[in-house]
Amino acid sequence: MARPNEVVAAALQEYADLISITGGDPFRARTYEKAARGVAGHSADVATLDLKGLAQIPGIGKSTAEKIVELLGTGRMAALEELRAKVPAGVRELMAIPGLGPAKAMTLHRELGIASVDELVVAIEAGRLSGLRGFGAKTAANILHGIEVLRHSGGRVLISTALAVAEEIVAALSALPGCERCTYAGSLRRGRDSIGDVDILAASREPEPIMAAFAELPLVGEVIARGPAKTSIRTNDGLQVDLRVVPHESWGAAMQYFTGSKEHNIRVREIAVRKGLKLSEYGLFRAEDDELVVSATEEEVYGRLGLPWIPPTLREDRGEVAAAREGRLPRLVTEADIRGDLHTHTDLTDGVSTLEEMLAAARKRGHRYYAVTDHAKNMPMQRMTDAKMLAQRRRLRELADQGRMALLHGTELNIDPDGGVDWDAGFLAGFDICVASIHSHFTQTPAELTNRLVKACENPYVNIIGHPTTRLIGRRAPIEPDWDAVFDAAAATGTALEVNAFPDRLDLNDELIMRARERGVKFAIDSDAHSTVHLDVLRFGIGVAQRGWLTPADVINTWTLPKLRSFIAAKRRAA
DNA sequence: GCCGTTTTCGGCCCGACTGTTTTCAGTCG
Numbered sequence: 260m261a262r263p264n265e266v267v268a269a270a271l272q273e274y275a276d277l278i279s280i281t282g283g284d285p286f287r288a289r290t291y292e293k294a295a296r297g298v299a300g301h302s303a304d305v306a307t308l309d310l311k312g313l314a315q316i317p318g319i320g321k322s323t324a325e326k327i328v329e330l331l332g333t334g335r336m337a338a339l340e341e342l343r344a345k346v347p348a349g350v351r352e353l354m355a356i357p358g359l360g361p362a363k364a365m366t367l368h369r370e371l372g373i374a375s376v377d378e379l380v381v382a383i384e385a386g387r388l389s390g391l392r393g394f395g396a397k398t399a400a401n402i403l404h405g406i407e408v409l410r411h412s413g414g415r416v417l418i419s420t421a422l423a424v425a426e427e428i429v430a431a432l433s434a435l436p437g438c439e440r441c442t443y444a445g446s447l448r449r450g451r452d453s454i455g456d457v458d459i460l461a462a463s464r465e466p467e468p469i470m471a472a473f474a475e476l477p478l479v480g481e482v483i484a485r486g487p488a489k490t491s492i493r494t495n496d497g498l499q500v501d502l503r504v505v506p507h508e509s510w511g512a513a514m515q516y517f518t519g520s521k522e523h524n525i526r527v528r529e530i531a532v533r534k535g536l537k538l539s540e541y542g543l544f545r546a547e548d549d550e551l552v553v554s555a556t557e558e559e560v561y562g563r564l565g566l567p568w569i570p571p572t573l574r575e576d577r578g579e580v581a582a583a584r585e586g587r588l589p590r591l592v593t594e595a596d597i598r599g600d601l602h603t604h605t606d607l608t609d610g611v612s613t614l615e616e617m618l619a620a621a622r623k624r625g626h627r628y629y630a631v632t633d634h635a636k637n638m639p640m641q642r643m644t645d646a647k648m649l650a651q652r653r654r655l656r657e658l659a660d661q662g663r664m665a666l667l668h669g670t671e672l673n674i675d676p677d678g679g680v681d682w683d684a685g686f687l688a689g690f691d692i693c694v695a696s697i698h699s700h701f702t703q704t705p706a707e708l709t710n711r712l713v714k715a716c717e718n719p720y721v722n723i724i725g726h727p728t729t730r731l732i733g734r735r736a737p738i739e740p741d742w743d744a745v746f747d748a749a750a751a752t753g754t755a756l757e758v759n760a761f762p763d764r765l766d767l768n769d770e771l772i773m774r775a776r777e778r779g780v781k782f783a784i785d786s787d788a789h790s791t792v793h794l795d796v797l798r799f800g801i802g803v804a805q806r807g808w809l810t811p812a813d814v815i816n817t818w819t820l821p822k823l824r825s826f827i828a829a830k831r832r833a834a
Numbered sequence: 835g836c837c838g839t840t841t842t843c844g845g846c847c848c849g850a851c852t853g854t855t856t857t858c859a860g861t862c863g
Contacts, residue, residue, distance in 0.1 A: 286846060290835040320836050358852090360861050395854060445863090458863085484851055491851090491862095501863080503850090516848090521863060528847045533839080539848055 263306040264298050267327050270336055271295035274326075276351050277342035279361035280368075288361075293318035296522055298327070300577045302777060306331050349375030357405040358398075366393065376406060408497065416498055417732060418799055419762035421447050421454035424498055428459055428476065432502075435472055437465045439507050444517035448571045450802025452765040453732055456499035458517050466504035473502045509541045511556035516540035522576035523569075530564050530580070538564075572805035577773075591805045592784070594798055596817040599628035599664075602671065602694050602725055602757065602785035603794075607651055608634040608643060610789040614654060620791035622664050628820050630667035631655060632694050635681035637673040645686065652689070665820050667691040671725055676700045676707070678714025680721065687720035692827055694757070694785075696725030701738050708740035713748040719834030722827050723783045723815075724749065726759040726766040734763070742771060743778065750779035753830040755815050758784045758807075760800025761793070772807025781826075782814050 275291035278284070297318040298305055305313065305327060313324035330336045346368070353364040353376060367373040370391055373382055383403055388394040425443040433441045438461055442448075445458030463469055470490045474482050483491040483499065491501045505513040516524060517540065531538040537546045542554025543563055553559040558568045566583040570591055573579040582588050604610035605617050612620070614631065621629045633651065636643040652668045659666045672680040672695040680687075680695055687693060695715050703711065715721050727745070728737035749756050756775055759766045764787070767775065772782065784800040786793055804814065811817040815826055 284835085287835055289846075293836080318836070322835060358861070362860055393854075393859075397853060401852085456863090486851055489850055517863090519863075521847095524863095525847060532847075535840090537848085541849090 263304055263331060264301060267305050267330060268295040268299035270330055270339055271298065271323070271326075273351070274336070274339045274342065276354060276361065277339070277346055280346055280350060280354075280365050281342060282365060290318070291323070294323045296576060300522075300575070302578070302773065347374035349378070352376055353379060356402060356409055358401050359405065363393065366391065380406060408493075415453040415455050415733070416496075417762045418447065418450070418452060418454055418765075418802070419796070420496075421457050421498065424478065424494060424496075424500065425457045425459065427478065428457075428473070428500060428502075431476055432459070432461055432469060432473060435469055437463045437468055439463055440510060442514075444514055445501075445519060448518050449520065449574055450572045450799070450806055452768055452803055454498075456501060459500060459502045460510075460513055460517050461502065461504045462507040462510050462513075463504050464506065469504050470502065503540070505540065509554045511558070511560050512538070512542045512554040513540045515557045515560050518571050518574060520575050523574035523580070526576050526580045527561075527564065527566075530566075534564065536563075570805060572802055573808070575806070589808050589810050592801065592809045592811050592814050592817060593805075594801050596811045596814070597626075597784065597797060597801070598818065598820070599626045599630070599667075599816050599823075600786050600788070600794065600797070601630045601667070601669070601692060601723060601783050601816050602632050602759070603630065603788045604633050604671075605631060605651075607647060608638075612790045614651065615658070616791055617788070617794075618658060618662075618664070618666070620794055622662050624794055626664050628665040628667060628823070630669040630692050632669040632671045632692070635670045635672045637675065637681040638698065645682075649689075669693055671696055672721065673698050674711060674715045676703065676711065678711040680715065680718060684720065687718075688831075690720065692722050693720050694723045694725040695721040696757075697727075697729050697738065701729055701735070703738075705740050708738050709744050712740055712745045716745070716748040716752045716754040719831050721754055722830065723755045723757050723785070725757045725785075726761075726764050726787070727756050728766050728768070728771070730764065730766055730768075732763050732765065737766070742774065746775045746778040746780050749775070750781075753781075753826065753833070755781045755783045755826075758782050758800045758804050758809075758814075759787050760784060760796045760798070760803075761787045762796060762799050765799060765803050767803075767807070769803055769806035772804065772809060776807060776809065776813060782809060783816050784814055785816070 271291050272295040275288045278288040297316045301316050310324045310328060313319055313327055326336050350364055350368045353359050354361060371382055371387055373379050382388060383399050388399045425447055429441050429443060432438050440462040442460060444460050446454050447457055461469055466487060473490055478494045479492045480495040481493050483493055489503050493499050503517060528538050535546050537544045543552045543560055545552060553563050561568050569579055569583050603617060605614045634643055655666050655668050669690050669692040672693055674680060674695050674697045730737035756767055784804050786797050788794050815823055
């Protein structure tokens with residue numbers, strides 16, 4: 260079951276959309292959008308707050324607070340239901356089509372009675388849109404195309420996919436003679452766990468040749484928009500990429516602007532307005548006479564607004580602006596803080612690289628310690644046996660003297676439907692460290708899943724719960740136990756939760772990390788590498804960890820080896 | 835509907851591009 264904050268935020272967002280569609284006051288619609296963001300980003304459970312507590316959340320006043328109380332108390336929101344009665348559900352879905360907003364959706368419904376995407380397709384193909392004000396032949400074609408794109412891609416891609424595209428484009432544009440600077444911004448720079456589109460920023464006195472080169476790159480499938488300051492394309496694989504070219508002196512303001520998020524930028528601009536300033540992608544200006552104040556670096560822009568530079572991974576309007584203003588931004592964990600990897604595989608089970616190859620790659624990467632954690636015997640397809648595991652341990656001990664990277668022998672246990680694991684205490688005691696993960700029976704009830712994970716945490720030999728939600732981005736939904744109960748068990752037992760860095764997992768995600776951290780949980784950022792090339796995916800896990808506001812103290816694999824060993828020993832001793 | 839280091843009323847972030855318009859509305863980020 261979704262947490263109350265998400266339920267409330269979804270209702271407020273729907274209410275805002277319906278106000279827009281029905282032609283209501285646009286400022287009222289924006290108020291509810293803002294309230295939805297406020298609720299979604301609020302750390303406390305809204306179900307525990309009274310009217311007064313709710314009104315403390317930015318963007319929520321008396322009227323919205325009353326609607327929230329009504330929704331949580333009765334499961335209904337009368338004002339929302341009233342609008343729902345006026346607008347068929349399908350009309351709101353029309354807004355998901357690129358190029359179709361509330362105004363056009365309303366026109367289609369009012370003039371033609373269209374109430375679903377399917378009906379819209381039929382209407383366009385029958386030529387019923389011609390003559391409708393604002394709907395020319397080109398608009399009709401664009402809508403059909405938008406529906407095609409929507410149905411085909413579903414929108415977002417993995418961060419690893421987007422990064423590869425971005426790096427290719429940045430390299431190509433950087434090589435152009437007139438290009439002074441070029442990099443990516445947007446959600447990719449913020450390290451989101453999936454990417455809707457890629458934003459590229461370039462600095463040049465002469466934008467036109469750069470725009471032209473961009474539109475003609477081999478990976479371009481179609482050009483969506485082409486102007487002097489901005490060009491948008493879709494790649495052959497369906498990923499949208501926007502290029503903005505700005506003057507060199509605007510670089511900082513432009514980076515700030517195009518990194519976003521939209522919500523963060525609104526928050527920052529509000530501060531600017533209050534100081535009699537105006538912030539755009541071209542710089543920070545005095546409102547009264549448009550005189551430029553600063554624009555060259557992000558540090559200057561934030562600085563002039565009375566803020567320290569805010570790391571991109573925090574820029575989601577989740578309290579970072581207030582924290583910055585009060586000088587309590589966290590010292591975020593970075594890749595340089597990571598001393599070792601605690602969840603990796605070899606070809607003894609489903610990895611593709613040998614033990615020796617994995618160790619060599621890890622040494623090259625500079626790890627101080629490294630845990631080999633192949634699958635345990637209850638994963639039948641892995642054909643693991645006690646003897647094979649013990650043989651690997653002997654080999655690892657022999658290799659231990661060869662370098663300054665300490666070697667830990669571990670395993671990735673399988674958490675069975677009842678919360679048990681592959682081996683008894685006697686055998687488990689021989690491992691230096693154990694990860695335990697769910698690999699099957701994802702459809703248990705939330706109560707069963709909760710018990711299962713809590714029981715795994717209570718096992719004195721389980722040090723890390725691997726990929727806790729088991730989600731595969733775009734392919735498998737996360738399991739939904741009572742997370743707060745699981746987090747409390749992890750914190751109480753000294754069990755770390757994994758931030759699995761594999762790009763199709765990124766599990767836990769940022770929001771669960773924040774919730775877990777507030778309950779005192781420790782984390783391990785692991786690659787879950789199945790080959791030597793996977794060791795570098797840690798960077799994606801670092802991004803997600805930063806988005807969860809994690810500091811080195813929160814992450815056990817930034818600790819020194821003695822400290823890590825005592826964390827493990829303490830749990831065993833407590834049993 | 836919300837909000838206040840100019841404000842309890844009158845504002846509400848800002849600019850680019852497209853399509854359809856003859857000066858601008860709608861959409862997007």
